[in-house]
Amino acid sequence: MIEAVGLTKRYGRTVAVNELSFTVRPGRVTGFLGPNGAGKSTTMRMILGLDRPTAGDVLIDGRHYRDLHRPLRHIGALLDAKWVHPNRSARAHLRWLARSNGLPRGRVEEVLELVGLASVADRNAGAFSLGMAQRLGIAAALLGDPQILLFDEPVNGLDPEGIHWIRQLMRRLAAEGRTVFVSSHLLSEMAQTADELVVIGKGRLIAQSGAAEFVERASGAAVRVRSPQLERLRTALASTAGARVRDEDDALVVTGLTSDQVGEVAAAQGVVLHELSPQRGSLEEAFIRMTSGAVEYHAEETGEHLHLGDAGAEGQR
Amino acid sequence: MNLLAVERIKLFSTRSPWWSMLAALVLMLGMSTLFAAVLEPGALEVAATQVGYDLALMVVMVMATLAVTTEYRFNTIKVSFQATPRRSAVLLAKTVVVAVLAGLLGEIAAFGSWGLARLVRPEADLRIDTAAEWRQVAGVGLVWALGAVLAVAVGALLRQTAGAVTLLLVYALLVESLVGLIPKVGQNIRRWLPFTHANHFVRGGGQPAEGGQENALSLPFGPWGSLAYFAGVVLVILVLALVTVNRRDA
Ligand SMILES: Nc1ncnc2c1ncn2[C@@H]1O[C@H](COP(=O)(O)OP(=O)(O)OP(=O)(O)O)[C@@H](O)[C@H]1O
Ligand SMILES: [Mg+2]
Numbered sequence: 001m002i003e004a005v006g007l008t009k010r011y012g013r014t015v016a017v018n019e020l021s022f023t024v025r026p027g028r029v030t031g032f033l034g035p036n037g038a039g040k041s042t043t044m045r046m047i048l049g050l051d052r053p054t055a056g057d058v059l060i061d062g063r064h065y066r067d068l069h070r071p072l073r074h075i076g077a078l079l080d081a082k083w084v085h086p087n088r089s090a091r092a093h094l095r096w097l098a099r100s101n102g103l104p105r106g107r108v109e110e111v112l113e114l115v116g117l118a119s120v121a122d123r124n125a126g127a128f129s130l131g132m133a134q135r136l137g138i139a140a141a142l143l144g145d146p147q148i149l150l151f152d153e154p155v156n157g158l159d160p161e162g163i164h165w166i167r168q169l170m171r172r173l174a175a176e177g178r179t180v181f182v183s184s185h186l187l188s189e190m191a192q193t194a195d196e197l198v199v200i201g202k203g204r205l206i207a208q209s210g211a212a213e214f215v216e217r218a219s220g221a222a223v224r225v226r227s228p229q230l231e232r233l234r235t236a237l238a239s240t241a242g243a244r245v246r247d248e249d250d251a252l253v254v255t256g257l258t259s260d261q262v263g264e265v266a267a268a269q270g271v272v273l274h275e276l277s278p279q280r281g282s283l284e285e286a287f288i289r290m291t292s293g294a295v296e297y298h299a300e301e302t303g304e305h306l307h308l309g310d311a312g313a314e315g316q317r
Numbered sequence: 318m319n320l321l322a323v324e325r326i327k328l329f330s331t332r333s334p335w336w337s338m339l340a341a342l343v344l345m346l347g348m349s350t351l352f353a354a355v356l357e358p359g360a361l362e363v364a365a366t367q368v369g370y371d372l373a374l375m376v377v378m379v380m381a382t383l384a385v386t387t388e389y390r391f392n393t394i395k396v397s398f399q400a401t402p403r404r405s406a407v408l409l410a411k412t413v414v415v416a417v418l419a420g421l422l423g424e425i426a427a428f429g430s431w432g433l434a435r436l437v438r439p440e441a442d443l444r445i446d447t448a449a450e451w452r453q454v455a456g457v458g459l460v461w462a463l464g465a466v467l468a469v470a471v472g473a474l475l476r477q478t479a480g481a482v483t484l485l486l487v488y489a490l491l492v493e494s495l496v497g498l499i500p501k502v503g504q505n506i507r508r509w510l511p512f513t514h515a516n517h518f519v520r521g522g523g524q525p526a527e528g529g530q531e532n533a534l535s536l537p538f539g540p541w542g543s544l545a546y547f548a549g550v551v552l553v554i555l556v557l558a559l560v561t562v563n564r565r566d567a
């Protein structure tokens with residue numbers, strides 16, 4: 001389990017992570033979602049004790065990373081596949097890592113076998129393709145057979161086969177009861193792997209919820225209505241709590257309400273409807289909307305982060 | 318113990334340390350042999366067999382600097398601190414491994430140079446029979462070890478190869494001698510500079526008749542005092558590096 005409380009990191013005047021609180025639980029894949037520069041890598045570096053938080057705290061099973069004895073046995077991580085010496089062999093890289101945490105040499109061979117690098121292990125890591133480097137990074141993460149795993153954009157730049165392999169691996173690790181925390185800037189990617197999502201934008205928490213709920217909410221957020229009595233409908237909707245209305249050609253697009261709710265509002269006013277259709281926009285589009293300025297503004301305005309799922313979803317309506 | 322093994326594996330699993338060590342050895346043996354071959358018979362004494370030690374030390378310091386700065390360059394320092402969050406322990410283990418290596422290499426280079434000089438000039442009196450002569454030969458390893466510690470510390474402070482190597486070489490090869498040229502105060506400052514003392518430890522003779530530059534400088538300590546002073550300066554910079562490495566983001 002990973003718990004972040006009020007985690008904040010400033011680099012000079014840049015606020016990379018801003019009062020971020022979330023929990024990553026065992027037995028499932030938790031996606032860490034946010035656009036480029038949202039603060040995902042920074043958060044992961046703080047989890048591993050590499051960067052010192054400006055404020056707040058992050059604990060691994062109740063302890064600070066720096067207090068873990070032989071930490072690779074508790075938590076394995078792949079933050080960047082390029083963090084290897086290009087003129088050192090893959091085997092030597094894993095060998096020093098294993099030695100630092102008192103792991104037997106045989107374990108190096110096991111993980112090399114596991115990621116399919118056994119036959120090229122004596123080649124220099126600098127000569128590896130991106131996919132091979134990624135596999136080496138994963139071998140390093142698995143070295144101590146840890147209960148917690150961190151992956152920072154592990155599928156970046158991989159071919160479909162590599163992506164498939166990593167997805168399967170993450171699902172398997174979670175099925176074994178481990179805690180798997182994996183970052184991505186693609187919602188569609190996370191929708192396929194993650195059970196739970198921690199979504200951030202500009203260093204702040206936007207949502208922590210089940211992945212399915214988030215996707216449903218993100219993609220089904222808008223309802224399009226057409227009516228000959230458009231003005232009456234607009235007025236009625238505008239006074240409904242949680243609803244936001246904008247014009248689109250000769251129709252209204254309502255966010256914050258389900259199509260059921262829009263239909264009920266219309267019926268209550270005796271307004272005739274010519275169209276009532278939930279908009280299944282693209283996931284990425286919805287995600288961009290949620291993580292961009294609008295949400296930032298919204299979150300500040302209400303003084304609360306937008307919470308989805310559980311009780312939070314109700315609060316939105 | 319594990320951490321020493323880790324640093325040993327890291328150092329020897331890439332080629333460049335081997336090349337640096339070979340270069341240092343060849344440089345020192347070559348210079349000493351050449352010098353022994355051309356020197357007047359009367360002038361060739363034990364101290365003179367170690368002429369190349371300070372230049373070869375620069376190569377050793379480059380090797381020691383690289384042991385740290387390549388970790389920063391390729392970000393393996395982050396992996397190191399991830400594996401061992403006690404950063405001081407990581408840096409100290411690296412320091413010990415590099416220093417021991419530099420020390421051993423220094424002894425091999427020193428006695429090798431002396432041996433080659435004897436081969437080249439069998440007629441010269443090159444027996445090591447005074448304490449001062451032992452120091453002039455065996456002392457090379459000690460200075461190399463301390464120089465390596467200094468280089469590791471500077472490498473950890475600056476984190477990048479070009480900066481650290483330039484600083485170390487320009488300082489050791491140029492700055493200390495140039496300071497001596499400043500009118501009036503120059504010599505007074507120079508009396509307290511670390512490499513002047515390292516040199517005094519290795520070259521400083523028991524007999525004032527030698528009349529080298531260092532003797533003319535009238536240093537505050539004897540040879541062993543100079544070594545202690547050099548070690549003290551190195552230690553201060555090492556402590557500075559440890560504090561800095563623990564404070565900042567990896
Ligand atoms: N060491 C650093 N020094 C200064 N600024 C930094 C540093 N690391 C990150 N930042 C800044 O902090 C912000 C968050 O960066 P971070 O790398 O954590 O984002 P990210 O979510 O991982 O993005 P990406 O998807 O591009 O990997 C960015 O604005 C970045 O420029
Ligand atoms: Mg990143």
